[in-house]
Amino acid sequence: MKTQVAIWAGKIIGVLSRALGHGGSTIPGIVARKLDAKFLRHSRSIAKTIFYITGTNGKTTTANLISHLLQTAGQSVMTNREGSNMVTGLSACLVQSAPLIGWKKYDVAVLEVDEASLPNAIAECPSDYLLITNFFRDQLDRYGEIDLLIKKMKDSLKYFAGNFIINADDPFSNRFSNLKKDNIYVGLNAHAYPFDSYLMTESRYCPNCQNELSYSSVHYGHLGHYHCTCGFKRPETTFAAEKVFNDKKGIRLVIDDEEYPTTFKGLYNAYNVLFAIQACQALDVKPDVLRKGLMTYQNSKGRMQEFLVNGKVWRLNLVKNPAGGNVTLSEYFEGDETKLLMFCLNDNLADGEDISWIWDIDMELANRDELELFIASGTRAHDAALRMKYTGFPEKKIIILPDMNEAVLYAKRFESPTYIMATYTCLSPMISILSKEAEKENKGDSNLETSTIPLLSRYTQSVWRQGKYYLLKKAMRMEGDFSTSRRNQKPK
Amino acid sequence: MIGGGSDREQAIVTNKLQPLVKEIKDWIEDGVSSLTICGGYQFLGEYYKKKNGEKLKGMGILPLYSEAGKNRLMTNLLISTKQFGNVVGFENHGGRTYHNLPPLGLVVNGYGNNGENGEEGLHYHHLIGTYLHGPILPKNPRIADYLIEKAYERKTGRTLEPLNDTFENEANEVVWERFLHKKRTKYKNES
Ligand SMILES: [Zn+2]
Numbered sequence: 001m002k003t004q005v006a007i008w009a010g011k012i013i014g015v016l017s018r019a020l021g022h023g024g025s026t027i028p029g030i031v032a033r034k035l036d037a038k039f040l041r042h043s044r045s046i047a048k049t050i051f052y053i054t055g056t057n058g059k060t061t062t063a064n065l066i067s068h069l070l071q072t073a074g075q076s077v078m079t080n081r082e083g084s085n086m087v088t089g090l091s092a093c094l095v096q097s098a099p100l101i102g103w104k105k106y107d108v109a110v111l112e113v114d115e116a117s118l119p120n121a122i123a124e125c126p127s128d129y130l131l132i133t134n135f136f137r138d139q140l141d142r143y144g145e146i147d148l149l150i151k152k153m154k155d156s157l158k159y160f161a162g163n164f165i166i167n168a169d170d171p172f173s174n175r176f177s178n179l180k181k182d183n184i185y186v187g188l189n190a191h192a193y194p195f196d197s198y199l200m201t202e203s204r205y206c207p208n209c210q211n212e213l214s215y216s217s218v219h220y221g222h223l224g225h226y227h228c229t230c231g232f233k234r235p236e237t238t239f240a241a242e243k244v245f246n247d248k249k250g251i252r253l254v255i256d257d258e259e260y261p262t263t264f265k266g267l268y269n270a271y272n273v274l275f276a277i278q279a280c281q282a283l284d285v286k287p288d289v290l291r292k293g294l295m296t297y298q299n300s301k302g303r304m305q306e307f308l309v310n311g312k313v314w315r316l317n318l319v320k321n322p323a324g325g326n327v328t329l330s331e332y333f334e335g336d337e338t339k340l341l342m343f344c345l346n347d348n349l350a351d352g353e354d355i356s357w358i359w360d361i362d363m364e365l366a367n368r369d370e371l372e373l374f375i376a377s378g379t380r381a382h383d384a385a386l387r388m389k390y391t392g393f394p395e396k397k398i399i400i401l402p403d404m405n406e407a408v409l410y411a412k413r414f415e416s417p418t419y420i421m422a423t424y425t426c427l428s429p430m431i432s433i434l435s436k437e438a439e440k441e442n443k444g445d446s447n448l449e450t451s452t453i454p455l456l457s458r459y460t461q462s463v464w465r466q467g468k469y470y471l472l473k474k475a476m477r478m479e480g481d482f483s484t485s486r487r488n489q490k491p492k
Numbered sequence: 493m494i495g496g497g498s499d500r501e502q503a504i505v506t507n508k509l510q511p512l513v514k515e516i517k518d519w520i521e522d523g524v525s526s527l528t529i530c531g532g533y534q535f536l537g538e539y540y541k542k543k544n545g546e547k548l549k550g551m552g553i554l555p556l557y558s559e560a561g562k563n564r565l566m567t568n569l570l571i572s573t574k575q576f577g578n579v580v581g582f583e584n585h586g587g588r589t590y591h592n593l594p595p596l597g598l599v600v601n602g603y604g605n606n607g608e609n610g611e612e613g614l615h616y617h618h619l620i621g622t623y624l625h626g627p628i629l630p631k632n633p634r635i636a637d638y639l640i641e642k643a644y645e646r647k648t649g650r651t652l653e654p655l656n657d658t659f660e661n662e663a664n665e666v667v668w669e670r671f672l673h674k675k676r677t678k679y680k681n682e683s
Contacts, residue, residue: 210504353568354582356626379670382663386630389659400662 006036010095025084029092039091040124046097047078047109051279052121054153055133055173057323058272059085059112062133064300065276067110072293073285075107082300083350086117087124108283115149119156129282130157131165131275135172136221136323147207150175165278167271168237169223175207177235184282186274187237190217190225192244193267208232220268220330221323239278244270246334253277258287262294265304266317268327302427304331307434308441312417316430319421320351325361332419338370340411340418343388344404344426345378351423355380358387367391372416374398377407378426408433496531499548506535506551517553525643526619527635529628533613533621534558534587554616556591561607568671569602569624571612576634580667581624589623596622601671618642631667633660 010028017027033039043050053063060082067079080093090111098104113121115135121127137146150172157179164180167173168187177183204213206228213232218224227233243254250263253273262273277290299305307314317328332341347355366374366388374393376385381402388398401407404426411418422430497505509516520526534540537556539547550557569583579597588606595605596613604612604623613622620635622628629636637654644652 354566354584354626356582359627359630380666382659382666383631386659386663390630395656395659398659 002036003039003042004101006032006034006039007095007098008100009035010092011100014092014096025081026086026088026092028095029084029088029090032095033088033091038124040087040094040121042098042103043090043094043109043111043125045103046094047106049107049129049283050109050111050125050127051129051131052111052113052118052127053131053133053275054113054115054118055131055167056115056136056321058133058269058275060300061269061272061303062131062275062279063110063112065272065294065297066279068297069276069280069285069290069293070108070110070283072296073280073283073289075283076105078106078109080111082112085112085114087120090117090121115153118153122156122160126160126162128162129165129279130160130162131279132167132173132176133271133275134167134170134223136321146172150207154179163282165275165282166235167223167275168235168240169219169225169271171204171207171213171222171226171232171234174232174235183235184239184278185235185237186239186271186278187234187241188219188244188270188274189237189240189242192241192270193219206230206232220327223271239274239281241270241274260287260291260294263297264299265306266327266331268331301431302422305431307438309417309434309437310412310415311441312415314417314420314434316420316422316427316434318424318427319361320424322357322360322362325358325363325421326365328421329362329365333365333368336368336370338372338416340373340375340414340416341366341371342375342377342407342411342418342420343384344407344420344422344430345376345380345384346423346425347380348425350425355383358384361387363387364391367393372397372414373411375407375411375418376400377402377404378423404429405433408437412437493526494528494532494535496529496533499542502531502535503548506549509551513551513553516551520553520617520619523618523642523646525639525646527628527639528619528621529625530585530623533623534589536621537589537591540587554591554593554614554621556589556593556614556621558587558589560586561588565603565607565623567602568667569604569612570600570668570671571597571602571604571624572600573597575615576632576638578664578668579624579628579632579635580664580671581622581626581628581631583623583625585623596620630660631664633657633664 010032013031014028051066053059063079067077070077078097080090084090084093090113093111135146135150154176157176160179164176164183166176166183166185168185204222205211206213209228209230209232211228211230213226213228216225225234239255241253241255244267245252246267247261249261250265251267251270252259252261253270255277260273260277264273273294280290302316302318305316307316315332319325319328332339345355345358347353371393374388374397376382376388376398378384379402381400385398385400389395399410401410420430528536535550536553537550537558538552539550539557541547541559543560564584564586566584569581571579573579573596583602590606591614593614593616595611596615599610599612604610613620613624618639641652644650
């Protein structure tokens with residue numbers, strides 16, 4: 001009865017909070033948990049099989065892909081929305097998925113779980129499968145918190161009876177190996193990638209003995225085939241991609257001699273695809289169904305999303321940590337076509353208030369001749385610009401436009417396409433700006449000629465308002481309207 | 493330059509550096525440019541007292557000590573300094589540091605050394621210890637220039653030509669403006 005009341009209360013609050021204009025994605029969960037403390041345990045009542053997906057990068061994509069593949073196979077799936085991956089968010093998802101009376105049965109629950117929330121989620125409701133995608137060091141780790149995080153996660157999994165699906169190529173994920181026998185290990189075979197792995201800036205040290213790890217093959221970041229003198233080494237994979245090809249439509253994986261073409265752009269997505277296929281195969285989904293699902297999957301918004309602007313394909317990708325930044329850049333600079341790069345950097349709570357992580361991105365990768373212009377945008381545009389300056393990229397090709405609308409309007413004046421990296425809270429405004437641009441494109445009312453004048457007036461206005469018209473001068477200098485000899489002057 | 497790390501990593505470094513303490517002390521007294529941040533700053537001192545009362549030994553180079561506090565002090569930190577003007581960055585530390593040496597600056601927003609006396613960092617000869625990262629040098633070019641200048645002067649006896657710091661100064665000003673008016677609690681010694 002307590003549970004039923006908790007669900008009703010949660011549902012009512014959810015409706016109210018939405019009516020009041022709050023997103024309220026976790027509020028129903030908070031309410032339900034007030035009335036029924038270990039509310040998550042009811043996940044068992046709603047789904048026959050439960051997957052938890054945790055790790056630094058790839059949670060959302062992997063969870064979405066598994067859901068889609070299982071649905072293609074005709075199974076009913078419950079899943080949580082991105083950002084609702086803490087205990088309250090998971091509880092909210094459960095409240096919303098439950099009918100008013102009793103429990104509806106789903107075949108599968110596919111839930112992404114925040115690393116720090118995993119111990120609580122496991123304590124309330126252990127999953128059947130736990131997918132550990134990877135751990136990347138971020139600014140937190142400067143304080144040694146990744147060690148602590150992994151220790152807490154492992155402590156909570158001491159009596160875990162489900163199955164681990166572990167990324168064999170990640171030394172951090174491998175630390176979960178000694179909890180159980182017969183783990184499932186996914187990974188990429190040596191040299192499965194056709195492209196050069198770029199230099200990594202982060203350290204890769206043995207979690208066992210702190211000595212530097214040796215690699216016989218590096219995939220990206222610290223992911224690869226590693227071993228240490230102390231005996232710590234990459235485990236044998238039970239499920240591996242032999243090759244990953246970069247086709248026009250997307251990446252294609254070869255696994256156990258089966259070909260799996262996908263719609264994913266970006267080689268780093270190989271791991272997400274590999275995890276998803278393995279998870280579905282654990283539920284006996286056949287290769288033909290998987291292939292169909294992979295080709296019909298629509299990537300989530302802001303994940304290597306493409307927009308047609310000025311007849312050119314612009315690209316947008318979410319970047320929330322250095323590892324994500326690195327793979328995005330390597331993807332953007334794979335071809336040597338001329339391009340603009342835009343970095344939209346906000347420092348709201350959801351982005352992380354400490355923006356020093358941008359210094360760990362290999363921005364040097366972008367310091368190339370084919371880059372016509374670097375546009376820094378967002379609340380911390382100046383920090384993004386400064387980071388780019390330190391790659392050695394010419395200062396006069398760096399523009400600071402904190403307003404994202406202005407940044408896009410400015411970029412539109414160039415013939416070359418713009419590739420955009422955006423932090424979390426920049427993403428949805430950017431998607432709506434670009435969708436509008438793409439819409440104009442369809443209606444055919446946008447061309448370079450007419451957009452120039454309104455652009456400049458808009459730009460001038462807000463720049464004047466900020467009392468920072470040196471930004472405008474800088475912009476005009478780019479157009480050749482302003483003498484470069486006065487570059488270093490900053491009028492007050 | 494010494495950065496921060498986890499307790500475990502810091503302990504390894506402290507042990508490795510122990511035989512060099514005397515030499516490092518002499519360098520500092522002789523005016524070698526040094527920058528120590530966060531954990532690196534704390535470990536210059538005598539000890540770091542953990543929450544459970546256990547004392548981690550520091551390098552004992554300068555008379556300062558740190559104690560773990562209840563919460564992490566984590567925010568955008570703005571300090572005003574006589575020598576370097578407005579200095580900006582981010583702080584994220586559990587330890588509170590106490591000393592009677594000259595501070596790097598006075599806290600305008602954030603917590604600083606211990607969140608109590610309104611002081612941040614230390615500046616002794618040409619050594620700077622601070623909780624500021626973010627990172628500190630690019631956004632505060634006057635500090636970067638100072639460290640380089642002093643090192644160059646010590647080595648060659650000559651002075652250096654200044655660089656163009658427009659971008660750096662803009663980034664500094666933007667952060668200063670953005671967080672200047674945020675509410676903060678008053679320090680004990682403030683009325
Ligand atoms: Zn080892």
